[in-house]
Amino acid sequence: MIKVQREDFDIGAELASLTEGKTGIGGLASFVGLVRDLADQGAVSVMTLEHYPGMTEKRLAEIEAEARARWPLDSVLIIHRYGKLEPGERIVLVATTSAHRQAALESCAFLIDWLKTKAPFWKLEQGAEGAAWVEAKASDDRAAEKWKR
Amino acid sequence: MKLLYFAWVRTNIGKAEEELAAPGHVQTVEDLLDWIATLGPQYAAALDRRNVIKVAINHEYVEHDHPVRSDDEIALFPPVTGG
Numbered sequence A: 001m002i003k004v005q006r007e008d009f010d011i012g013a014e015l016a017s018l019t020e021g022k023t024g025i026g027g028l029a030s031f032v033g034l035v036r037d038l039a040d041q042g043a044v045s046v047m048t049l050e051h052y053p054g055m056t057e058k059r060l061a062e063i064e065a066e067a068r069a070r071w072p073l074d075s076v077l078i079i080h081r082y083g084k085l086e087p088g089e090r091i092v093l094v095a096t097t098s099a100h101r102q103a104a105l106e107s108c109a110f111l112i113d114w115l116k117t118k119a120p121f122w123k124l125e126q127g128a129e130g131a132a133w134v135e136a137k138a139s140d141d142r143a144a145e146k147w148k149r
Numbered sequence B: 001m002k003l004l005y006f007a008w009v010r011t012n013i014g015k016a017e018e019e020l021a022a023p024g025h026v027q028t029v030e031d032l033l034d035w036i037a038t039l040g041p042q043y044a045a046a047l048d049r050r051n052v053i054k055v056a057i058n059h060e061y062v063e064h065d066h067p068v069r070s071d072d073e074i075a076l077f078p079p080v081t082g083g
Helices: A011-019 A055-070 A101-118 A138-145 B007-013 B029-036 B041-046
Strands: A002-005 A027-034 A046-051 A075-081 A083-085 A090-098 A121-127 A130-133 B002-005 B017-019 B054-057 B060-062 B073-077
Touching (some): A002 A055, A011 A027, A055 A075, A055 A101, A075 A101, A101 A138, A130 B007, B002 B007, B029 B073
Parallel strands (some): A002 A075
Antiparallel strands (some): A075 A090, A121 A130
16 A cells, blocks of 8 residues: 655554454564654755655555565555655655565565655755755665665 | 656756647657757756756656657656655
């Protein structure tokens, strides 16, 4: 399931909903991305996340489908926020459930690695020095590259 | 064609989207970027780092040699930084 939203999310409620009434799930893996107060340019007071409505949902659905093709998963949940966020706020939640932990853990790592290089989101960081668009990192490209087949 | 701009492509050009009628010689994404760069100093500035600009046509990523059509929705943006 894909959700692209401005509002915050309740991690406990979201994770609980993935397993409610299901007894065949052996493991749930999750990743939560947060706004940091320190970036390459110095201290960050506000981060604004821009995205491409329409394309964002399509690319996230494609990434979910790819994870489901690679691992035997019961649920996949991706929630990604946009708009103005302050340090400490949640940006993204990725969660997967499966009968076995390895599929859940690996697919969760895969999803966040692929999302970072494929989903059309951009971060603008504002601090005392002014505003700057976050540059894509080569380390993120390498992290996504290792899942290539 | 409908052009959409995001992140620093948008802030350099000064608008988020516009309808453009490209001249007949604009056949590929590469041609389109060359032509857009001539539309004014702000366009030239936005396309200064043209080799890093990502292009999506109708929500799908394409390479710079991909053909463009007059009814396409074409988005130009920097490498993505979500997550």
